[in-house]
Amino acid sequence: MKFSKQALLGTTVLLGGSVLLYATMHQVLNAPAKPEANSQQVIAKPTTDKQSAISNEPLTADIATEKNLLAQKQKEREQRVAAQEQQAQQYMTEQQRIEAEALARSRAENQLYANKNATNTNSVVASSVTAITQPVVKPRPVDTVAAPPQTQAAVPNTVQNTAQSQSAAQTRSATQTKEQAATPKPAVTAPAVAQPQPVAKATPNNPGTYQVKAGEGLIGLSRRYNVPVDVLASVNNLNTTSNLRVGQTITIPTAAQVNRITQQTQAREQQRQNEMARKKQEAQLKEQKRQQEIAQKKLEAQQQAQKKQAFQAAQDNLRQARQTVKETDAKGTFGVQVALATDEKKANEITQKLQAAGYKVKTTQTSKGVRIVVGPEKGKVAALALKDKLNNDSRVDVNSGWVLYW
Numbered sequence: 001m002k003f004s005k006q007a008l009l010g011t012t013v014l015l016g017g018s019v020l021l022y023a024t025m026h027q028v029l030n031a032p033a034k035p036e037a038n039s040q041q042v043i044a045k046p047t048t049d050k051q052s053a054i055s056n057e058p059l060t061a062d063i064a065t066e067k068n069l070l071a072q073k074q075k076e077r078e079q080r081v082a083a084q085e086q087q088a089q090q091y092m093t094e095q096q097r098i099e100a101e102a103l104a105r106s107r108a109e110n111q112l113y114a115n116k117n118a119t120n121t122n123s124v125v126a127s128s129v130t131a132i133t134q135p136v137v138k139p140r141p142v143d144t145v146a147a148p149p150q151t152q153a154a155v156p157n158t159v160q161n162t163a164q165s166q167s168a169a170q171t172r173s174a175t176q177t178k179e180q181a182a183t184p185k186p187a188v189t190a191p192a193v194a195q196p197q198p199v200a201k202a203t204p205n206n207p208g209t210y211q212v213k214a215g216e217g218l219i220g221l222s223r224r225y226n227v228p229v230d231v232l233a234s235v236n237n238l239n240t241t242s243n244l245r246v247g248q249t250i251t252i253p254t255a256a257q258v259n260r261i262t263q264q265t266q267a268r269e270q271q272r273q274n275e276m277a278r279k280k281q282e283a284q285l286k287e288q289k290r291q292q293e294i295a296q297k298k299l300e301a302q303q304q305a306q307k308k309q310a311f312q313a314a315q316d317n318l319r320q321a322r323q324t325v326k327e328t329d330a331k332g333t334f335g336v337q338v339a340l341a342t343d344e345k346k347a348n349e350i351t352q353k354l355q356a357a358g359y360k361v362k363t364t365q366t367s368k369g370v371r372i373v374v375g376p377e378k379g380k381v382a383a384l385a386l387k388d389k390l391n392n393d394s395r396v397d398v399n400s401g402w403v404l405y406w
Contacts, residue, residue: 006109010102017095021088028084210252212244225252231261304394311392318385325379333406334383335362335375336390338398342369357395376406 210221218240222229233240235253244250253261338354341347347363347370354361354374364371374390377383383403390398 006102006105010099010106013098013102014095017091017098021091021095024084024088024091028081028088208252210250212246212248212250214246217244218242221250221252227253227258228262230265231258234261234265307392307394311389311394314385314389314392318382318389321379321382321385322377325377325382328379332380333376333378334380334403335373335377335406336383336387336401337371337373337404338390338396338401339372340366340369341372344370346370347372354396357393359390359396373404373406374401 212221218229218232218238221227222232225232229240231253232250233242235251235257339347339350341350350372351361351363354372359374360376362373362375364373374386375383377386380403387401387403390396390401
């Protein structure tokens with residue numbers, strides 16, 4: 001929160017007055033009693049033996065005199081206290097006055113700042129007004145009744161004409177009353193008046209072109225002719241911060257031009273915002289796709305690592321199984337059937353892939369196709385370990401190998 005100089009000055013004066021008042025009251029309350037001027041004091045003086053021999057009697061005082069002195073001292077003390085209280089009251093009054101002045105200045109500054117903001121807001125609102133329409137005054141609806149046509153010839157006699165007119169008026173009134181009672185009276189509407197369309201008008205004092213004088217700028221001209229600063233700068237191919245030269249010719253746009261330029265600016269701004277939103281969405285989609293690719297690669301790397309680890313474990317198991325078979329001198333030969341090809345061509349492709357990976361392969365013709373067997377291995381334990389190795393070897397792509405007797 002920002003504080004003005006007056007508010008800071010008022011706060012300082014308030015603190016100083018409070019400290020001064022506290023010091024004054026503390027001095028009044030803790031002031032020591034002064035020695036009485038008129039009281040009799042017995043001062044011991046060195047006396048000689050001769051004087052002490054002359055008189056040893058004590059001094060005496062009048063009681064009434066002593067009472068008068070005490071009353072006078074009490075009165076003087078009360079006067080001093082009253083004077084100090086009056087001085088303290090003056091200090092407090094002065095402090096309140098200073099605080100009131102500081103508060104009034106602060107309020108005045110705040111009001112000035114608020115008025116300045118309101119003036120700027122009003123100027124912006126006034127500049128955004130592009131069309132002025134004159135109020136349309138609608139005519140007030142009036143019920144008109146057509147006079148009945150005169151069917152009888154005029155009679156020269158005034159009395160006869162008056163009687164006839166009175167009787168005709170009464171008959172007409174009775175007829176109208178019956179018609180009103182029988183049928184509802186239709187609402188009378190005023191004739192429709194075409195509403196004028198709002199037409200952008202130029203500022204009344206718009207000169208079209210204007211020559212800049214000393215001390216004038218774009219902001220001042222925009223306020224004078226009620227034209228936004230950006231529109232005035234755009235019409236004259238200037239920036240809003242450009243300085244004007246004395247004698248420079250400035251084009252003052254009309255209200256229609258202001259409307260057109262404002263609409264174009266709004267359209268460009270809307271297009272720019274749409275483009276930014278599209279680019280932002282594309283960036284988000286691209287980032288999302290990149291994150292998905294990274295996650296996919298990470299998952300594939302994990303799967304490869306797991307498969308490699310499983311292959312290594314299967315290879316270790318095969319080595320250990322072969323060592324176990326060798327030590328126990330197991331009997332029997334086994335192999336791992338990895339595929340049953342439909343023809344010799346397919347069988348050759350699988351055989352070449354297995355041989356490239358370092359496996360021994362044997363093919364046999366059966367009634368169902370060409371059998372492809374990897375081996376042989378001595379002992380079923382070693383054959384099972386070989387099957388696990390083939391199932392975990394990514395080079396040969398074997399998933400359904402099974403052990404059979406060779």
